[in-house]
Amino acid sequence: MVQKILLTGATGYVGGTVLSTLLASKNTGISALSISVLVRRRQQAHLLESKGVRVLMFAGFDDDGVIRQTAAEHDAERKKQLGSDVYYIHISGTSSLADSPVLNLHTSHPKIPFSDRDPERITTTLQSLENDISYPQRTTDLKVLSLGEELHVRTYILYLPILYGIGTGDFNTISGQIPALMKATLRDGYTSVVGNGQGRKSHVHIEDVGSFCELILDQLLTNKPVPFGNKGVFFVTSGSQSYHDISKGISKAAVELKVSRNEELVSLTIDEAVKKLGWSDSKMVIELGFVSRSVTYIQLGPDWPVKDF
Numbered sequence: 178m179v180q181k182i183l184l185t186g187a188t189g190y191v192g193g194t195v196l197s198t199l200l201a202s203k204n205t206g207i208s209a210l211s212i213s214v215l216v217r218r219r220q221q222a223h224l225l226e227s228k229g230v231r232v233l234m235f236a237g238f239d240d241d242g243v244i245r246q247t248a249a250e251h252d253a254e255r256k257k258q259l260g261s262d263v264y265y266i267h268i269s270g271t272s273s274l275a276d277s278p279v280l281n282l283h284t285s286h287p288k289i290p291f292s293d294r295d296p297e298r299i300t301t302t303l304q305s306l307e308n309d310i311s312y313p314q315r316t317t318d319l320k321v322l323s324l325g326e327e328l329h330v331r332t333y334i335l336y337l338p339i340l341y342g343i344g345t346g347d348f349n350t351i352s353g354q355i356p357a358l359m360k361a362t363l364r365d366g367y368t369s370v371v372g373n374g375q376g377r378k379s380h381v382h383i384e385d386v387g388s389f390c391e392l393i394l395d396q397l398l399t400n401k402p403v404p405f406g407n408k409g410v411f412f413v414t415s416g417s418q419s420y421h422d423i424s425k426g427i428s429k430a431a432v433e434l435k436v437s438r439n440e441e442l443v444s445l446t447i448d449e450a451v452k453k454l455g456w457s458d459s460k461m462v463i464e465l466g467f468v469s470r471s472v473t474y475i476q477l478g479p480d481w482p483v484k485d486f
Contacts (some may be wrong), residue, residue, distance in 0.1 A: 180210055180398070183251035187214035187230075188221050188370035190353075191337070192266060193346015198387030199394070206398040208393060213251060215244070223234040263330045264397055264405075265321065266390065271338045271379060271412070273315040274302055275469035279372060279447055280460060283309045289377075291339060292474035293336075293412045299420055300407045312461070322407060329403040333393060336412050337386060338379035338473060339423075345384060348476055352383065353464050357454045358427055363436055370442045371450045372468035373420030379473045389413045412473040418468055 182199075186192025202208055213231040216222050222232040235243040238429055276286040287302055300322065306427045307315050325332030344350040393411075396403045403409065424442050431437035445453060450463045457463055 179253050181213065182210050182394075183213050183215075185215055186268075188216055188218075188346070188348040190340070190344045190346070190349045190351065190383065193269075193348055193350070194344040194383050194387045195390045196230070197345040197347070198384075198391050200230070202391055204391065204395050207394055210394075213247070216246065221348065264333070265325060265330050266333045266335065266393065267318070267321045268335050268337060268386075269314060269318050271336050271471040271473055272465040272469065273312065273318050273336070274299065274306070274473075275378075275465050275471040277461075277464060277469065278376065279468055280464050282461065282464075289470050290472035290474050291357055291412070292473070293410060296404070296408045296410045299336075299410050310461070314467075326455060327387060327408055331409070333403065333405055333409040333411065335386075335389065335393075336410065336473065338381055338412075338414050338417075338471070339381050340386065341380060342382040342384060345387065353456065355423060355427070357456045358424060360455070361453055363429050365443075365453075366437055367429060367439075367441070367443050368424050368447045369450070369453065370421055370424040371445050371447065371454075371463065372420075373444065374387075374424060374442070374468045375419055376468045377417055377419045377472050378470070379412070379417040381415045383412050385415060386413055388476065414473050417472050 184192060184196055184199075187196045196212070196214065199207055199210070200211060211231065213233060213235050214225060215235050216225065217235065217237065219234070222234060226232050233243065233247050235247075238244070267331075274291055276289070277283050283306055286306070287298070291299055291302070293299070303315055303319055306312070307319060317405060321332050321334060324330070339354055341355055342352075344352075358369065379407040393403065421442070425440070428437060428440040428442060432440050447460050447463050447468065450456070450467060451458055454463070454467070456466060
């Protein structure tokens with residue numbers, strides 16, 4: 178029986194890169210998969226179909242009928258019918274675990290960094306922060322965990338930090354935060370930093386995200402043990418930097434390219450950043466994306482030490 182995978186977000190930065198990685202995989206198990214995607218535009222559908230992908234058209238994520246039917250065709254009912262294992266890989270972000278140094282939205286926040294060697298601490302922190310204030314991404318993470326347990330679906334959450342690099346998909350190939358600062362620099366002639374820039378986040382190249390998804394799929398296809406549910410939370414990271422480091426790098430490049438007058442950074446309040454960066458009209462989201470802290474450790478292997486950044 179051909180194994181099937183349903184991939185959402187295939188036209189986005191992350192989803193497009195994951196799709197292109199799977200299509201180019203030399204892993205025989207992955208190359209034999211039947212891959213289906215949901216898209217909104219016919220032009221996108223034609224291009225992906227030419228690559229051997231099964232494309233299903235839908236109006237958006239509120240198009241419940243199409244989504245339910247598509248999910249049912251891709252093993253959502255398999256557990257009930259056959260008793261076979263069903264897997265759900267959810268891609269989230271480390272902002273779900275971030276603090277709130279300016280808006281003070283949390284009664285308390287555990288000391289960073291976090292390690293995926295200690296998944297219980299991660300899930301406990303998610304619930305504690307969500308009790309303080311709802312954040313849609315974190316709300317979804319917790320729902321994935323609870324529904325997976327309720328429906329006996331093996332869930333895996335990949336927490337991505339700040340992403341950089343050109344995506345390998347066919348449509349959106351750039352990330353969010355860093356390009357937002359770059360666009361503002363081109364427009365204003367100077368580089369901004371939100372607050373004092375001392376907040377710190379981990380980072381990873383977008384192609385490494387695709388490779389990690391390829392790796393975890395290989396583990397599942399070959400029936401190798403992979404922690405799931407409350408223990409199946411993973412960080413995908415290769416280092417960390419402060420927001421000041423990011424803005425300073427942009428300002429230096431801008432001066433070298435003669436699109437900025439000098440390397441001096443201009444500090445923005447969160448309210449100013451809402452107006453200038455075009456990232457979000459939510460002060461909470463601006464704080465999470467450009468001010469907060471959420472540094473992560475990774476475990477490099479079952480018997481290897483955690484790598485510290």
